[in-house]
Amino acid sequence: MPDTITLQVARYRPESESAPTLQEYEVPLREEWAVLDGLNYVKDHLDGTLSFRWSCRMGICGSCGMTVNGDPALTCGTFLTDYAPGPVRVEPLANFPVIRDLVVEIDDFLHKLPEVKPWLVRDDDGGVDDVEFLQTPEQLDAYKQYSMCINCMLCYSACPVYGIEPDFLGPAAIALAQRYNLAPATSAHQRLDVLATDAGVWACTYVGECTRACPKGVDPAGAIQRYKLTAAARTLLPWGKR
Amino acid sequence: MTYHQPVPLLWWTRRRSYVVFVLRELSSVAVAWFVVHFLLLVTAVHRGPGAYQEFLDWSARPLILVVNLVALAFVVLHAVTWFNLAPKALVVRVQGQQVPPRMIAAGHFGAWFVVSAIVAWVLVVML
Amino acid sequence: MAGARKPAEPAGRVSTAKPSRVEAAAWLMFSAGGMVTALLVPVLMLLFGVLFPLGVLTPPDHAGFAALLSHQLVRILLLGLCVLALLHWAHRFRYTLFDGLQLDRTRTAINVLCYAAVLAGSVWAAVVLFA
Numbered sequence: 001m002p003d004t005i006t007l008q009v010a011r012y013r014p015e016s017e018s019a020p021t022l023q024e025y026e027v028p029l030r031e032e033w034a035v036l037d038g039l040n041y042v043k044d045h046l047d048g049t050l051s052f053r054w055s056c057r058m059g060i061c062g063s064c065g066m067t068v069n070g071d072p073a074l075t076c077g078t079f080l081t082d083y084a085p086g087p088v089r090v091e092p093l094a095n096f097p098v099i100r101d102l103v104v105e106i107d108d109f110l111h112k113l114p115e116v117k118p119w120l121v122r123d124d125d126g127g128v129d130d131v132e133f134l135q136t137p138e139q140l141d142a143y144k145q146y147s148m149c150i151n152c153m154l155c156y157s158a159c160p161v162y163g164i165e166p167d168f169l170g171p172a173a174i175a176l177a178q179r180y181n182l183a184p185a186t187s188a189h190q191r192l193d194v195l196a197t198d199a200g201v202w203a204c205t206y207v208g209e210c211t212r213a214c215p216k217g218v219d220p221a222g223a224i225q226r227y228k229l230t231a232a233a234r235t236l237l238p239w240g241k242r
Numbered sequence: 243m244t245y246h247q248p249v250p251l252l253w254w255t256r257r258r259s260y261v262v263f264v265l266r267e268l269s270s271v272a273v274a275w276f277v278v279h280f281l282l283l284v285t286a287v288h289r290g291p292g293a294y295q296e297f298l299d300w301s302a303r304p305l306i307l308v309v310n311l312v313a314l315a316f317v318v319l320h321a322v323t324w325f326n327l328a329p330k331a332l333v334v335r336v337q338g339q340q341v342p343p344r345m346i347a348a349g350h351f352g353a354w355f356v357v358s359a360i361v362a363w364v365l366v367v368m369l
Numbered sequence: 370m371a372g373a374r375k376p377a378e379p380a381g382r383v384s385t386a387k388p389s390r391v392e393a394a395a396w397l398m399f400s401a402g403g404m405v406t407a408l409l410v411p412v413l414m415l416l417f418g419v420l421f422p423l424g425v426l427t428p429p430d431h432a433g434f435a436a437l438l439s440h441q442l443v444r445i446l447l448l449g450l451c452v453l454a455l456l457h458w459a460h461r462f463r464y465t466l467f468d469g470l471q472l473d474r475t476r477t478a479i480n481v482l483c484y485a486a487v488l489a490g491s492v493w494a495a496v497v498l499f500a
Contacts, residue, residue, distance in 0.1 A: 014243050070257075097244035105244055138338060160260065163249040164468055192388055202392035205464045206327065207263045225330040232393045251471055264469050270461035273406050276414055277454050277490060281497045283417055284447075287438055288500050291431040301422035310418030317414050321407040331400075358412035365416055369429035369437065 005029040005080055006087035007038050009050065012098050020098060023047075024087070029080055035090060036064050036075040039102075052102035059215060062152030066102055067091040072157040072213045093157040109153055112169055116177035121190040133185035146179035146223060148216040155210035155220050167199040171210035171220030174201060178223040181230075189234060196231035204228075265316075266323050272316035279310070325350035395460050402457025405450055444498045451494035452487075459483040 004026045012020040025046050027038040036054055043050050054064040057076045064075045069089050080088065096104035120133075155171035162168045177191050195201055204224045211221040254260035279301075286297035300306060328350045329343035421428040429437075437443055463483045466472045472479060 012245050014245070018245075020245060092247070094247055095249075097246050099244055138340075142340075160249070160253055161468060163253070164471055165473060196388035196393065198389050198392055202389060202396060205263075205267065205468060206330075207260070209257075209259060209263075212259070219330075222330040225327065226333060228396055229331050231388070232397045235388045235390050235393045236397065249471070254469060264465065267461050267465040267469065270458040270465070272414075273402075273410060273454050274458040274462075274490075276406075276410050276418075277451050277458075277494070279418060280413065281451065281494055284438060284497050285500075287431065287435050288497070294431050294434075298422050298428055301418065302424075307419070307422065310414065310422075314411065314414045314418060317406070317410045320403070321411050324403050324407040354408055354411075357408045361409065361412045362416065364437075365429050366426050369433040 001031075001081070002029060002085055005038070005084060007035075007042065008087050008089045009039070009042070009102070010089075010091040010098075011050070011101050012092075013049075014100060020091075022089070027080075029084060029086075031079075031081055033080050034076050035066075035068055035073075035078045035080060035083075035088060038080055038088070039075065039090065050102075051100045060150060062150035065093050065152040065154050065157065067094055067157065072154040074152060074154070074215050077215060093153060095157050095159070095163040096153070106153065108166065109151075109156060109170070109172070112173045113151070113176070115169065115194050116173050116180075116191055117194075118176045118180055120180060120183060120186045122185065123187045135184045139184045143179045143182035145218055146175045146182070149176055149179075149214075149218050150216055152215065154213040154215060155218075158209040158213035160207055160209070161203055161205060165199070165203055168203045169194070169197075169200045171224065172218075174204075174227065175218055175220035175223040178227055181227070192231065192234055195227055196235055201228050201231055266319060269316040269320035269323075272313040273320065275309070275313050276317065279313075321354060325354060395456075398453065398456040399460035402453035402455075402460075406454045406457055409450060410454065438498075448491075448494055448498050451498075452491045455487040455490045455494075459487045 005028075007025045007027055008022045009025060010020045011017075011023045025038075025042045027033075027041045027046075030037075034057075036057060039050065039052055040054075043052075052064070052066070052075075054076065055061040056063070059074055059077045062074075065072060066075050067073070067090070068075065068078050069083060072093060075090070080086075090102065092098045092102045092104045096106065096108075099105050149172055151172060153172065155175075156162050159168070159171055162170050174195060177195055180186050181191060201224050204221075206221060206225060208221045211219045214220065250256070254264045283297055286293040301310065325347055329346040332346055334341040334346060416426070420426045438447075460483075463479050466479050467476060
């Protein structure tokens with residue numbers, strides 16, 4: 001195994017450039033180093049001007065999503081040795097506007113997330129005295145995987161529909177909606193106005209890349225597909241519960 | 243100023259999985275071609291035995307045969323991807339237990355086989 | 370800050386949208402068409418497109434086939450197959466154009482053309498099958 005590996009890192013300095021360029025850095029190649037460790041080595045030893053987001057280094061915070069050799073990935077969970085002998089191309093998440101270097105603007109996603117009311121919504125507002133909602137393990141299993149989302153936005157980066165139609169509500173938001181739709185203590189039709197729209201589930205053509213990109217085993221493509229059936233039944237059938 | 247990353251016009255040529263996706267979507271053209279070919283067949287049958295034979299001869303011409311072979315490949319791709327995705331939209335519960343997605347897909351493939359066998363039996367053996 | 374960066378989309382845009390019954394119906398027909406074509410079209414395409422023309426298998430003889438095609442139930446089922454197959458095509462094909470060729474701006478025109486083709490094809494199918 002060679003001692004070093006080349007990182008080709010996308011740089012974008014809005015004050016002096018109109019488009020990103022690639023800059024090469026030689027970083028140590030160590031068995032236990034993730035791409036994020038390579039970037040931190042650059043930041044600490046080679047070039048302090050490089051900007052990127054990261055926090056937990058353990059696949060929980062969802063901050064360090066980038067495009068590694070063309071694939072959306074959490075850089076803390078993607079190891080340099082898997083790309084040896086290199087080079088490794090590190091670019092910002094696709095489909096998002098770039099603020100600087102590897103930092104993308106996430107405002108659009110942050111506006112969409114609360115649109116789907118990601119909390120328990122009930123028809124009968126029982127008040128705070130009666131807040132214990134019991135559920136069986138089977139009921140938990142029905143939605144548990146959707147609750148594993150860490151908002152890393154890799155699925156938006158992998159979704160070509162979101163790239164072409166920025167209005168699209170997108171994989172993570174719809175998966176999160178399904179997480180609350182399928183919870184036994186909630187009324188699912190509350191989110192119909194947001195989900196069963198042209199920019200909601202109907203924009204999805206099931207490319208399926210969101211599910212493949214997810215680092216937490218969430219299946220947003222499946223969530224969307226399943227909600228299409230629900231949405232069709234609720235909007236078209238006279239006996240569909242409105 | 244933020245930099246907006248452009249989406250290339252033919253974005254789907256950049257990834258194998260995107261290419262497969264676009265091929266799957268284009269299978270709809272083969273489905274439409276099937277309707278055209280089939281209605282031409284029915285027209286020929288209604289016109290009489292001569293027209294029917296003429297239609298079969300026309301279909302055996304290399305160009306039409308190649309078109310039909312390509313269409314066949316696409317409709318098979320459609321069927322396989324369709325049945326594989328069926329369990330994504332269809333979540334079936336039997337006595338509170340969720341039926342495993344693989345069982346649902348297998349059920350669809352089984353139905354495909356049975357339907358195909360019946361159609362083939364009617365057209366090849368019965369008639 | 371002075372509004373230096375505005376969000377990619379104005380907040381709240383999604384919530385003002387209404388559930389689309391038209392898209393729901395289009396998708397339901399696409400799905401129904403997808404199911405019947407997946408079950409029936411491969412075998413029909415294999416037989417009438419390849420094996421019968423090549424003579425690998427003996428094609429149905431004319432008298433029996435014509436009798437089958439003039440049975441009312443068969444006519445209705447085949448019309449259903451053709452119409453659903455066309456509806457399946459229209460939905461999938463228009464989205465292939467929207468996304469695959471990024472023709473999002475001509476959405477309305479593509480929708481009209483695709484479903485006009487479905488209507489024309491359905492009329493043709495009815496005329497041919499019930500001739």
